[in-house]
Amino acid sequence: MQNLKNCKRCGKLFLKTTRDICPDCHQKEEDDFLKVKQYLDKNPGATIVEVSEETEVSQKQIRKFIEEGRLLTSKYEALTIECKRCGKEISQGKYCESCQGELSQQFESVKGEPKQTDDETKETGKVHIKDRVDKRRR
């Protein structure tokens, strides 16, 4: 049986690759990235809102590029994203340093990173750790 997966972006089934989006969406993302990059090269001081308006690439997508480290906020000063936990300005990733520290401490007892929701809404930062009591079986 083939390994099929639902595209995270459009929901279509596609053959599983290393990505979690289908080839179509990946192509679209690459196009979007080029548009954003080209716009920023001409307008290095543009903010996410401006870039989004000019390139018609969603702010969410632009943030994703920044999170992934593809758009360097050190190069484009007006590009900032916020820590998903406390809202502090950060330049890369999902959380600021202090939140990352706190979170990784909490994660130590939990294997694997929790699934991020795709919601635009800010997470309250609550981390649910289920106390799993192992049933002792013999």
Ligand SMILES: [Zn+2]
């Ligand atoms: Zn897709």
Ligand SMILES: [Zn+2]
């Ligand atoms: Zn934070």
